[in-house]
Amino acid sequence: MRKLKSETTFQIVINIILIFLTLCSLLPFVLLIMSSVTQESALIADGYQFWPRVFSLDAYRYIIARAGTIFKAYGITMLVTLVGTTISLIITPLLAYPLSRQDFKLHNVMSFLVFFTMLFNGGLVPTYMMWTQIFHIKNTLPALIIPALLLNAFNVMLMKNYFKMNIPYSLIEAAKIDGAGEFFIFYRVVMPLSKPIMATVGLFVGINYWNDWMNGLYYVTDANLFSLQNFLNRMMQNINYLATAEGAEVAQGSMIMPSSSMRMALAVIGVLPIMVLYPFFQKYFVKGMTVGSVKG
Amino acid sequence: MANKKKANWKAQLPLLLMTVPGMLYLFINNYIPICGLFIAFKDIDYSKGIFKSDWNGFENFKYLFRTEDAFIITRNTILYNLTFIILNVVICVAVAVMLSEVSKKFMMKFYQTALLLPHLISIIIIAYIAYAFLNSDTGFINHSIQEAMGRDPVNFYADPKYWPFILVIVQVWKTMGYTSIIYFSAILGIDRSLYEAAVVDGAGKMKQIFYITLPLLRPTIITMVLMNVGRIFYSDFGLFLQVPMNQGALFNVTNTIDTYVYRALLLNNDIGMASAAGLYQSIVGFLLVLGANLLVRKMDPENALF
Numbered sequence A: 001m002r003k004l005k006s007e008t009t010f011q012i013v014i015n016i017i018l019i020f021l022t023l024c025s026l027l028p029f030v031l032l033i034m035s036s037v038t039q040e041s042a043l044i045a046d047g048y049q050f051w052p053r054v055f056s057l058d059a060y061r062y063i064i065a066r067a068g069t070i071f072k073a074y075g076i077t078m079l080v081t082l083v084g085t086t087i088s089l090i091i092t093p094l095l096a097y098p099l100s101r102q103d104f105k106l107h108n109v110m111s112f113l114v115f116f117t118m119l120f121n122g123g124l125v126p127t128y129m130m131w132t133q134i135f136h137i138k139n140t141l142p143a144l145i146i147p148a149l150l151l152n153a154f155n156v157m158l159m160k161n162y163f164k165m166n167i168p169y170s171l172i173e174a175a176k177i178d179g180a181g182e183f184f185i186f187y188r189v190v191m192p193l194s195k196p197i198m199a200t201v202g203l204f205v206g207i208n209y210w211n212d213w214m215n216g217l218y219y220v221t222d223a224n225l226f227s228l229q230n231f232l233n234r235m236m237q238n239i240n241y242l243a244t245a246e247g248a249e250v251a252q253g254s255m256i257m258p259s260s261s262m263r264m265a266l267a268v269i270g271v272l273p274i275m276v277l278y279p280f281f282q283k284y285f286v287k288g289m290t291v292g293s294v295k296g
Numbered sequence B: 001m002a003n004k005k006k007a008n009w010k011a012q013l014p015l016l017l018m019t020v021p022g023m024l025y026l027f028i029n030n031y032i033p034i035c036g037l038f039i040a041f042k043d044i045d046y047s048k049g050i051f052k053s054d055w056n057g058f059e060n061f062k063y064l065f066r067t068e069d070a071f072i073i074t075r076n077t078i079l080y081n082l083t084f085i086i087l088n089v090v091i092c093v094a095v096a097v098m099l100s101e102v103s104k105k106f107m108m109k110f111y112q113t114a115l116l117l118p119h120l121i122s123i124i125i126i127a128y129i130a131y132a133f134l135n136s137d138t139g140f141i142n143h144s145i146q147e148a149m150g151r152d153p154v155n156f157y158a159d160p161k162y163w164p165f166i167l168v169i170v171q172v173w174k175t176m177g178y179t180s181i182i183y184f185s186a187i188l189g190i191d192r193s194l195y196e197a198a199v200v201d202g203a204g205k206m207k208q209i210f211y212i213t214l215p216l217l218r219p220t221i222i223t224m225v226l227m228n229v230g231r232i233f234y235s236d237f238g239l240f241l242q243v244p245m246n247q248g249a250l251f252n253v254t255n256t257i258d259t260y261v262y263r264a265l266l267l268n269n270d271i272g273m274a275s276a277a278g279l280y281q282s283i284v285g286f287l288l289v290l291g292a293n294l295l296v297r298k299m300d301p302e303n304a305l306f
Helices: A002-036 A040-046 A058-065 A068-100 A107-119 A124-134 A153-166 A169-177 A182-211 A214-219 A228-237 A241-245 A247-252 A259-290 B002-041 B059-066 B068-101 B105-120 B123-134 B140-148 B160-188 B192-200 B205-230 B237-242 B248-254 B257-267 B271-299
Strands: none
Touching: A002 A259, A002 B068, A002 B105, A002 B123, A002 B160, A002 B205, A040 A259, A058 A259, A068 A107, A068 A153, A068 A182, A068 A228, A068 A259, A068 B002, A107 A153, A107 B002, A107 B271, A124 A214, A124 B002, A124 B257, A124 B271, A153 A182, A169 A182, A182 A259, A182 B002, A214 A228, A228 A259, A228 B123, A259 B105, A259 B123, A259 B160, B002 B059, B002 B271, B059 B068, B059 B271, B068 B105, B068 B160, B068 B205, B068 B248, B068 B257, B105 B160, B123 B140, B123 B160, B123 B237, B160 B205, B160 B237, B160 B248, B192 B205, B205 B271, B237 B257, B257 B271
């Protein structure tokens, strides 16, 4: 009897602590969303509040009314995410698969070369010099796609381990005996069996592209090529960026610019896709994290 | 024999071809910059180009280490990372143990989902959220908490003394879910029959945690800590650049090696200093990774990276 009671107390205590931590995780997002739907004057008078005194969708109306720059940035983010993730999902398994094959003579050497990139890197200066001075990537769309994000050793290792554990070599051999070539086997035997790992890696890469602001920070100065994150970053650097850069345009419109709440509304628009899709992809994400014992 | 070898290589060719795009990418993206580390020993002059610029030996390094910055950025990078490592172990192991003990499975899932969310959000958005809490006129803390308690508003973005706390809180907030789930999955791997035996022997929850869960989690903890120690020379660039909003008044407590290199290269156009600091980070960082791995291999060979 006593035991049961202490068990219940234990459950209550840990649930209270976890609920508290959950609130700590979520409430900042509530503040973000709430401040985006606060009327500008109320926001200035009361500050950022979890429950605004005066609700208003002006910030969103304003964004939609003068959508140009913002939707463009949104479009660039989507394009970059789509193209980057697609290419990554082609070249990552193409590299990981031969490395998983014990009969591939170079699998050890190449695995090491891949793995070594996780231990040692040239750092920002030579990387920046290379992309800008040799490949002249500055202010081009590929600058948002190619540097750093296209393929990373962690994902290659993740896939390699998956292939090793989930694709029996006998299957490959059987296909070979039937006369199938290596590319055919890769495409028709290995890939269909690898949907879970493709989903996981695609998710990792896609989120990285969606959230990336560093490539834009380093290689893009032309506002026409800003991704959403770079746009947000620029607004952050200069809080009155919109007001100054497009002052004339604003003066023509009759609306008063809701600058503080609009900033928050833009941030909300930036996280919205992730927050909406998150419950659905959560499972794959966690799975990918937890199998990630990465070894050479 | 020779023929067979030839045929063998021919059979390997398709596999080799598959690796070409990926290896080419790594060669360009990762290996060329490693070779480019020599920039640190040059006096770069854009008009002459990278290769034709004059060599200047260790001048860049002498210059760097003569400044106060070299000490400040090293200190900040290491101290913040040490704090993160300690707090992350204590908090995340505790959270993981609690998650594993929650009896209602859907609640456990719910906590897990909520805690992981900050990990998926870009640091730019996090900086916006931090701004909503901290800014001096309309920030939630100044406007609601400070005012309610009758205290004067604090100008967070101009006062360095708060930032060690702010940055630590933001970092823990952002990574707690992720690290906890890694520990949590290690706990799930523990043999359930151990707990059943403990229950038969009359051990309560606390006893089970301290005599089964934690001891069996030890290898994972050690590995995670040592891996993070190996990365102690690298800082979370976004956290230190974006959350303090690049405010000069805060540099003393927010500047790390990564932010220093970025500012020297792209804002101050001081390639010499940037490349010297970068090489310093690459080399010391690499030695630390090797050292940490050596330790893991001694204590727990299964979990060593190589």
